[in-house]
Amino acid sequence: MSVRCFLFALIAFFSIEFSFAQNRIQGTVIDSISRQPIAFAYIVLNDNRTGTSTEVEGNFSLTIPQGYTGSVIISHVSYKRRVVPLSYFSTYTSIALVPEATSLGEFVVTDKRAENPAYRIIRQAVAHRKEHDPDHLKSYEYVSYNKFLATLSTPSKSTDSTLKKIKASDSAKMKKSQKRFLFLDSISKKSHFFLSESVTEKQKINPDKEKEKLLALQVSGYRSPLFTNVATDYQPFSFYKDNISLLGKDFINPVSRGTFSRYDFFLSDTAYQDQDTIYIIKYQPKAKTFFNGLKGMLSISTDEFAIKNVIATSADTLALTRIRIQQNYDKVNGTWFPVQLNTDLDFYNYKLYDRYVIVQHRSFLKDIKIDPPLKRSSFGDVKVELTLPPSKENKLILDRFRNNPLDTKEANTYKTVDSLTRKIRWLDYVFESVATQAVPFSIFEFNLNKLSKLNRYERFRIGAGIYTNNRFSKWLRVGGYAGYGYRDKQWKYGGEVRFNFNQNKDFYFQASYAKDIYETGSSHYNREGQLPGTENLRMWVSSQYDKIEFYKGELGYRLMPDVHVAAFVSRNEIIPTYAYKMFFNNDSINRFLIAETGLTFRYVHDESYMSLRGKKVFLGQRFPVFTLSVVKAAPLFDAQNFNYTRLDFTAKIRINHRYGGRTKFFLSAGWLNGIAPYGKLYNGRGASLTNYFVDDYFQTMGLYEFTVSQYASVFINHNLGNILINKKYSKPELVLYHNMGIGQLENASAHSGIILQPFDQGFYESGIGLNNIFRGNYFNVAYWGIGGAVFYRYGPYQFAKQENNIFAKLTISFSF
Numbered sequence: 001m002s003v004r005c006f007l008f009a010l011i012a013f014f015s016i017e018f019s020f021a022q023n024r025i026q027g028t029v030i031d032s033i034s035r036q037p038i039a040f041a042y043i044v045l046n047d048n049r050t051g052t053s054t055e056v057e058g059n060f061s062l063t064i065p066q067g068y069t070g071s072v073i074i075s076h077v078s079y080k081r082r083v084v085p086l087s088y089f090s091t092y093t094s095i096a097l098v099p100e101a102t103s104l105g106e107f108v109v110t111d112k113r114a115e116n117p118a119y120r121i122i123r124q125a126v127a128h129r130k131e132h133d134p135d136h137l138k139s140y141e142y143v144s145y146n147k148f149l150a151t152l153s154t155p156s157k158s159t160d161s162t163l164k165k166i167k168a169s170d171s172a173k174m175k176k177s178q179k180r181f182l183f184l185d186s187i188s189k190k191s192h193f194f195l196s197e198s199v200t201e202k203q204k205i206n207p208d209k210e211k212e213k214l215l216a217l218q219v220s221g222y223r224s225p226l227f228t229n230v231a232t233d234y235q236p237f238s239f240y241k242d243n244i245s246l247l248g249k250d251f252i253n254p255v256s257r258g259t260f261s262r263y264d265f266f267l268s269d270t271a272y273q274d275q276d277t278i279y280i281i282k283y284q285p286k287a288k289t290f291f292n293g294l295k296g297m298l299s300i301s302t303d304e305f306a307i308k309n310v311i312a313t314s315a316d317t318l319a320l321t322r323i324r325i326q327q328n329y330d331k332v333n334g335t336w337f338p339v340q341l342n343t344d345l346d347f348y349n350y351k352l353y354d355r356y357v358i359v360q361h362r363s364f365l366k367d368i369k370i371d372p373p374l375k376r377s378s379f380g381d382v383k384v385e386l387t388l389p390p391s392k393e394n395k396l397i398l399d400r401f402r403n404n405p406l407d408t409k410e411a412n413t414y415k416t417v418d419s420l421t422r423k424i425r426w427l428d429y430v431f432e433s434v435a436t437q438a439v440p441f442s443i444f445e446f447n448l449n450k451l452s453k454l455n456r457y458e459r460f461r462i463g464a465g466i467y468t469n470n471r472f473s474k475w476l477r478v479g480g481y482a483g484y485g486y487r488d489k490q491w492k493y494g495g496e497v498r499f500n501f502n503q504n505k506d507f508y509f510q511a512s513y514a515k516d517i518y519e520t521g522s523s524h525y526n527r528e529g530q531l532p533g534t535e536n537l538r539m540w541v542s543s544q545y546d547k548i549e550f551y552k553g554e555l556g557y558r559l560m561p562d563v564h565v566a567a568f569v570s571r572n573e574i575i576p577t578y579a580y581k582m583f584f585n586n587d588s589i590n591r592f593l594i595a596e597t598g599l600t601f602r603y604v605h606d607e608s609y610m611s612l613r614g615k616k617v618f619l620g621q622r623f624p625v626f627t628l629s630v631v632k633a634a635p636l637f638d639a640q641n642f643n644y645t646r647l648d649f650t651a652k653i654r655i656n657h658r659y660g661g662r663t664k665f666f667l668s669a670g671w672l673n674g675i676a677p678y679g680k681l682y683n684g685r686g687a688s689l690t691n692y693f694v695d696d697y698f699q700t701m702g703l704y705e706f707t708v709s710q711y712a713s714v715f716i717n718h719n720l721g722n723i724l725i726n727k728k729y730s731k732p733e734l735v736l737y738h739n740m741g742i743g744q745l746e747n748a749s750a751h752s753g754i755i756l757q758p759f760d761q762g763f764y765e766s767g768i769g770l771n772n773i774f775r776g777n778y779f780n781v782a783y784w785g786i787g788g789a790v791f792y793r794y795g796p797y798q799f800a801k802q803e804n805n806i807f808a809k810l811t812i813s814f815s816f
Contacts, residue, residue, distance in 0.1 A: 025089040026061040029054050029074060032096035034154050038076055039326045039342055040299065040309040041097065042271035042278070046070035051272040053299075053309065055328060056342040056362055057404065077268050077282055077297045118265035118281045124305040125255050125298075132306045132329075132336045133240035139374050140337070141203040143215070143367040145401040148229040149410070151192040152355040153346075155185075159354045181353050188355075191412040195220045198228045199401045203372075208606040208622075209379040209561070214386050216397035220414050221421035224428040225386035226435055226612060231363035234343040235325040239310045242658045244294065246314065246323050250656055251292045254283045255307065262289055262659075268297075277302045285315050290722060291659060292316070296324075306336040318728050322346040332368045339365050364403045376561070380504035383608040383619060436615050443472035450481040456543035457517070457577070458485030461492070470614035475500045488577075492516040503616070506558040513552075517545040517577070520704065521683030534694045541689040544704050546679040547575040564602040571595050571637045574679055580753040582677055585641060588752070592677045595639035598631035623654040633676070644674025652696075661721045666696040669712040675747050682708050684743065684759065693769070693789055693809040698739055700765045700793035700807045707756040711743030713763075719771070729775055735789065735811075737767035759797060767791035771813050785813040 029041040037058025044051035045068060054060045062072075064086065072088070075081040079097035088095070130136055155163070163185055166178045174182075196219040204210040212230055219227045231237065236244055242257075243250040254263045262285060269280040279300045285293035296311040306329065313324040326342035345359040388394065421427075429440065438445040450465030463483025468476070480495030494514030501507040519542050552570040559565045574592040581588045607621040627650045633642040653665040670682050686701030687694040696715050720734040745758040769789025776784050793805040 023064040023066075024061060025064060025072070025086070026059070027089060027093045027095060028058045029060065029076075030058060030094055030096050031079075032098045035096075038079065038097060039340075040297075040311065040328065041074060041076040041079070042269070042273075042280070044073045044075070044271050046073065049272050053271070053273060053278075053328075056326060056340040056364070059404075075269055075271070077280055116265060116267075118267040118279075119260060121267070121279045121281060121300050121305070122255065122259065122265055122298075125300050125307065126257060126259065128305045129240045129255055132238075132304070134238050134337060135206055135240075137206060137335070138371045139203075139205045141201070141367075141369045141372050141374070142365045143401060144200050144202060144231045145364045145366065145403055146198045146200065146229045146231060147362045147403075148194075148196045148360070149192045149413070150194040150357060150359050152184075152188045152352065153358055155355055162354075184353055187416065191409055191416040192220075193357075193413075194417065195410055195413040196227050196229060197398055197402070198230070199397050200228070200230050202231070203374055203379075205374050205376055205379065209374075209376055210383055211379055212384050214384075215389065216394045216401075217388060218394070218398060218414070220417035222428050222431075224432055225388050226428075226431050228384075228386055229361060229363075230384065231338075231341050231365065234323070234345070234361055235327075235341060237341075238338055239307055239312070239327055243656060244312065246325065247321065249292060249314075251294050251312075251314065252659060254294060255298070256658075258659075262286060262291060262293065271299075273301075273308075276308075278308055290726070292721075303331075304336070316726075318726065318731075320347070320349050322348060333370050335370045337365075337368055337370065339368070341365075362403075364401075366401060378504075379561075380558070381506070381607050381609050382504070382611045382616065384610040386610060386612050387614075432612060435617050436612060438467075438469070438615070440469055440471075443468055444479075445469040447479075447481065450483065453483065454540045455519075455545075456541060457488060457545045458490075459487035461485045463492075474614060506556055506564060508556050510554045510556075511552070512554075513550070515549045516547075518548055518679075519683075520544040520546055520576075520679045521681055521707065534692065535697075537690050537692045538687045538694045538697060538703075542703060545577055547577060549573045562603055562605055562607075564604075566600045567598070568600075569595070569597045569636070571639060574677060576677075576679060578754070580678055580751070583750050583752065584675060589640075592642075592679075593639045594633055594642050594677075594680075595636035596631050596633050597636075598629060600627070600629040602627045623652060625652045626650070633674070642674070642676065644672055644676045644680075646673075646676075646680075647671045662719050664695075664715075664717040666715040667713070668696070668715075670710065672709040675750055676709075678707065678751055678754065678756075681745075682711050682743065684708065684711070684741070684763075685713060688807060691808075691810055693811045698741070698763065698765060699737075699767065699789075699791040699809055700805065701763065705757065706743065706759045706763070707745060708743030708758045708760075709746045711741060711759075713739070713741030713743075715739045731772045731775055731785070732787070733771040735769040735771060737765075737769065737789065737791065739766075740764045761796035763797050764795035765791050765793045767809075769809075769811060771811050787811040787813065 029038045030036060031038055039054055039056045039058060041054045041058070042051060043053070043060050043062055045064070047068070047070065050062070050065060052060050052062045069086060071083050071085055073081065073083050074095055074097060076097060079099055082095065082097055084095065134140060163181070166174070166182060197217070198214060199216040200212050200214055202210070202212045214225055214228050217225055217228055235246060239253065239255060242253055244253050252262060263283050264286050266282045267279060268282050271278040271280060281298045281300065283298060284295035285291065293315040294312045295315045296313055298310050299308040301308045309326065309328045311324065311326050313322060322345070324344045327338055328340035329336050330339045341363040343361040347357040350357050389397070433439045433448065437448045439448065444466050447465035447467060450463050452463070453461040461483045463481060465479065465481030467479025477498040477500065480493065482491060482493040484491050492515060494512065494516060496510055496512035498508060498510040550570055550572040552568060554566055554568040556564065556566040572594045574594065576590060581590045603626040605622045605624065608619040609616040610619050629648045631646040633644045635641050647670065649669045651665070651667040655663045657663070668685065672681065683704055684701055684706035685697050686703045686705055687697035688700055688702050693699065716738045718736045720736070722731055723734050725732055740763065742760060742762045743758055744760040745756055748756055767789050769787060771787035772785035773787045774785065789809045789811055791807045791809065793799070793807070798805050
């Protein structure tokens with residue numbers, strides 16, 4: 001026998017001997033009623049030193065020391081403890097736990113003079129949280145397998161009884177509702193309503209460079225990559241931040257500074273895993289406290305007092321949608337890191353024949369690398385890249401990264417839903433069109449933003465815009481638009497050619513032309529946001545417009561990771577639509593030819609986009625956001641001899657306070673040096689004509705009440721959060737407002753035909769509001785809220801009659 005063969009035989013022998021010496025038990029822990037898997041249940045031997053915990057899908061595996069013949073203890077804070085003999089696992093692969101009759105919130109208070117033993121453990125966890133937060137690592141990367149499914153809850157006894165009666169009745173006499181009931185029951189037994197699986201690769205350089213790429217995707221009934229789910233879609237990546245954001249709402253983290261004044265803790269159990277002791281602690285908000293709190297369970301390891309796993313759900317008993325998250329952490333190369341993320345959404349009030357809808361999202365993180373050598377230059381503002389791989393490669397990747405093979409019901413879901421939705425496959429295009437605001441057609445796309453527009457000058461504009469898409473070219477975009485105003489009976493149109501040299505760096509050149517209109521005094525507004533806001537409500541009541549025909553060339557580039565810069569040159573012909581003339585160069589004119597050159601700088605910390613079939617879709621941004629533009633009028637082309645300089649600056653800051661509430665600041669300032677037409681001046685940012693609250697505008701100032709050439713305004717909005725009442729029909733949030741500004745007008749004598757008034761003595765208004773005074777049920781899933789605010793105009797420009805200084809505004813909100 002050769003030495004090589006001998007070594008293989010020796011290794012095989014020791015492997016066999018070790019397998020006999022070390023028995024292994026494995027199985028799944030489930031709920032005795034719902035038959036659903038139980039995550040983070042502990043399986044411990046009676047020696048109190050050997051143990052493990054179930055993962056998100058309830059599975060576990062435990063090595064039994066040689067010679068051990070005792071019992072196995074299975075425990076979970078929400079279930080009755082169960083003890084079984086070791087021989088149990090030679091017959092059964094699953095073990096059911098019975099739910100506890102008491103809730104997580106029923107804590108036992110013992111001697112009040114002694115410190116709660118859970119406090120010491122939580123205090124240590126708070127002290128060590130920064131060193132365990134993944135956002136404090138230099139970098140990391142992982143591959144995530146994500147599963148998302150929608151299904152129905154387990155039928156109750158009364159539902160089962162009703163089904164039996166219907167099945168026993170004469171089918172010829174069945175009502176339509178009974179037949180639908182049977183059909184729904186039949187479908188729900190064989191398959192879920194919806195299932196999607198995705199594999200994504202995530203890379204991050206802290207604090208703010210990240211990207212996630214779609215590697216594989218399978219969706220029941222649809223084909224669009226828009227249905228991709230990633231690990232952080234429904235919960236934060238870790239449980240170490242001061243606030244935990246769930247469904248758009250910030251909850252105060254029980255593992256944070258000052259937690260003992262808001263949360264109760266109870267040490268309910270102790271478990272053992274390898275050489276570590278795991279403390280299992282229940283938590284909930286203290287009685288008679290008003291804040292966005294969580295309740296659930298924490299497992300804290302004595303190894304650096306890191307979170308081993310956590311269960312959290314909203315403590316709000318009035319929420320229409322219950323969200324529960326579970327996270328599991330393991331040590332990866334000596335560093336604690338999330339390995340499993342679990343989210344459950346229960347739509348209790350959205351019922352189908354007495355069964356409510358359940359949504360489950362599971363993420364399993366694999367191929368985790370801590371501090372890999374990633375290059376910052378490879379990151380841009382596209383955070384999620386959704387491009388489907390070839391079908392053969394797609395299947396191989398899914399098979400490789402699935403945590404467990406699909407069960408029969410999951411496999412049937414793909415077949416059943418695919419067959420049921422074959423005739424509505426066109427919805428893929430609808431969903432993508434809504435996300436991208438464009439409808440694709442061959443190598444073209446129709447821009448939905450060009451379909452219509454509302455204002456008092458045109459009343460209603462109807463139009464269309466058609467542009468080439470990525471199927472035509474990834475680096476060249478050509479297109480145009482046209483629209484017709486029903487009140488002014490005028491056509492508006494324009495076109496553009498855009499060269500995208502490097503999407504990751506936002507490096508582009510664009511040449512454009514338009515013959516259109518713009519609101520007087522608004523052409524200089526810096527559009528810092530990417531999503532439509534309440535400013536559109538103001539546009540509906542705008543009425544003063546100038547006609548404009550322009551040619552423009554623009555070159556843009558991402559100068560630094562958070563800084564965008566654009567340079568432009570333009571030729572503009574402006575004609576007012578109202579009675580106005582300007583004295584310029586010893587002449588009275590009402591038609592203006594102006595050439596401008598300019599630079600625009602925009603700083604935004606961590607703005608993110610999704611790339612959907614090559615098209616960038618805005619996802620969000622962090623604050624602050626700053627914009628600065630410098631524009632110089634020059635006698636270029638055939639332009640008149642205008643020679644003004646204009647500076648515009650905006651700053652938007654939002655602060656989320658740790659114990660609830662948020663403050664928003666918006667600063668807007670402009671300076672125009674020289675003589676410019678009325679339409680190029682500033683109109684004061686008034687919004688008094690609309691009945692709705694408009695963010696970052698004066699609620700008591702008329703739209704065209706003031707005109708200035710230099711100004712500065714600040715808008716402050718502080719939401720104190722929920723106060724006094726927390727009912728289904730009312731959950732008011734107190735909001736305080738204060739807005740102020742100052743502006744002056746130079747060269748006023750150059751303008752005629754209109755009366756111009758500055759606000760050089762200072763304009764002031766304050767307000768108080770209540771959001772969510774009334775709440776309504778939205779499809780039994782969420783709440784829409786109606787509130788109001790009252791503003792008072794005071795100072796040098798208040799009206800003589802006090803009742804004219806009071807303005808009421810309507811506010812609208814949406815929450816889960």
